[in-house]
Amino acid sequence: MNKKIVIAIDAMGGENAPNKNIEGIALFIKNNQNKNDYFFNIFGDKEKILKEVKKYNFSENLFEIFHSSTIVSDDETPLTAIKSSKDSSMWNSINSQITINSDISLSAGNTGVLFVISRMLLKTIDTVSRPALAGLWPNKKNMNVVLDLGANVECDDVNLVDFAEMGSALYKSLFPDDVAKVALLNIGSEEIKGTETLKKAYTKLKDISAYGDFEFNGFIEGNKITDGASNVIVTDGFTGNIALKTAEGTAKFITDSLKESLTETVLSKISIIFSYFALKKFKSKLDPRKFNGAIFLGLKGPVVKSHGSTDAVGFYHSIDLCYRIIKGDLMNKIKSNLSHASDKR
């Protein structure tokens, strides 16, 4: 029998923890009843966790609880985190990738602290110039991987090339039957557009795409991110963060306006009865909980960050992401891809 996929869960991170975290695990187990290839190491307040676990009647073969007495607060800054977060549920969860058998960690806690602890405990892969934060983003055909989303405010061309290789590895882990198609986010699609860094990265990526880790689609503008022609969108952390948050803000602005319009008059309220299923499907397609989970790439072990404010369904989607990342053999794919990137430095 193959080794099980072991997911370390920080049960205490995020709003409404550990309730939503444990309910998220319950949803995963419910949706994967026919599988026997996963196991959870759950970290946090043992008593509270047990109380939640009992609600769902998990099989004992599926999990183990490890007591952690402290929790990383949302106010903690990365500067003091290393000292004060030792032995917290977050710390112990990540550390279990080294000390015991966890393949991947998931936390909905403080992002900055999670990044610092992960980097310190797991260490950066030797051939990676900089680790990056990758996210999922809906597109017309399926889903994009977008990186970096804020881990590196300024990036050079070597970093961008590494991001392209790591993003492609992630895409192929999640969608093994699909081709990774890389594009560099820029303010025009012509080769002469943008910063010197982007132009250099363009030339290198064109070269490296010969290895076949990804197709290279050149530059892409912000309005083409969702059109599905490319599925690995590469950018520096500043631009990626602005783009992601602007898209989130725009989506909220539009759906709020729609809601307002549809509930304004009696007639429009009646229309909701008829369009109920259509609107439900529309809402479900763009449900941000389906895209919940940012992935730290470039460390010697993978770490996933769930939105702190998401609910059990969102947390479930992050768990599912962890499962697919390990099932898709992300770490070996990253190593293989990066050997091509460093060949060309």
Next chain:
Amino acid sequence: MNKKIVIAIDAMGGENAPNKNIEGIALFIKNNQNKNDYFFNIFGDKEKILKEVKKYNFSENLFEIFHSSTIVSDDETPLTAIKSSKDSSMWNSINSQITINSDISLSAGNTGVLFVISRMLLKTIDTVSRPALAGLWPNKKNMNVVLDLGANVECDDVNLVDFAEMGSALYKSLFPDDVAKVALLNIGSEEIKGTETLKKAYTKLKDISAYGDFEFNGFIEGNKITDGASNVIVTDGFTGNIALKTAEGTAKFITDSLKESLTETVLSKISIIFSYFALKKFKSKLDPRKFNGAIFLGLKGPVVKSHGSTDAVGFYHSIDLCYRIIKGDLMNKIKSNLSHASDKR
């Protein structure tokens, strides 16, 4: 009697020119019948323009046509533009701000060429470090001015401060009864976040806000652009362009998904009958034609760029923008604001 507001129109720029350009003028005249304070200098193929003008039966007191024999093509690059675009409708339109009495120019033609010609003919204001491209963006309360949208790929803190002062001048020209509230686009709202350039600009803007040209709201994240707490969003041209286009792409992606859902089943199609007015209102509120028009700020005369692909209604909104810019005394407001910025350099 006060001097009339004289708007120079490049009638040959953009798709479906000169038809949409002249129809746009007709819409403006129709909506401003009670006013007697504006005049159009129209540049382009005289015969074609006259043919269109006759359709709408304009009063002869409202316009003059100036024949231009050539047109700047969309394929023209800014590099060769100066030589080859001389005496084009675009060139003559901008030049009329110097040679005759035009207060402002409007074109829906080639953006890069328009920028180069405008800069060469009108020249940069002495106290401006760099001209910028500003756009309008809906927010929950009203409208944002966002700049730079792509004229300057890289910017320093002095540029960003100038953008804040010019953006505030534009905002106050368009909305004289409102207060300009400046925010710097960043990846976090805390003072310590972002690049060194942004931190320096932050300190300077905090200082300069004492002059009262604007309130300074500090850093803003991408998801807060539309919430209305700030209305002058300042950023470098690379980031601004990415943010604008990402927002456009997201808006299109969501409204396309909605359309798809609402036309999928018979039941949902029936719902459209009931929600017709609500959906129409929703659509109208976010109609991009209402926000059509990017403004070149920092030159000795103002120039407005309409989207090339917009229709007569979109072009009308750009004309209205030109009218309000001059009515609001933009140029003097810019000069006054900039004197405060240069005081603090």
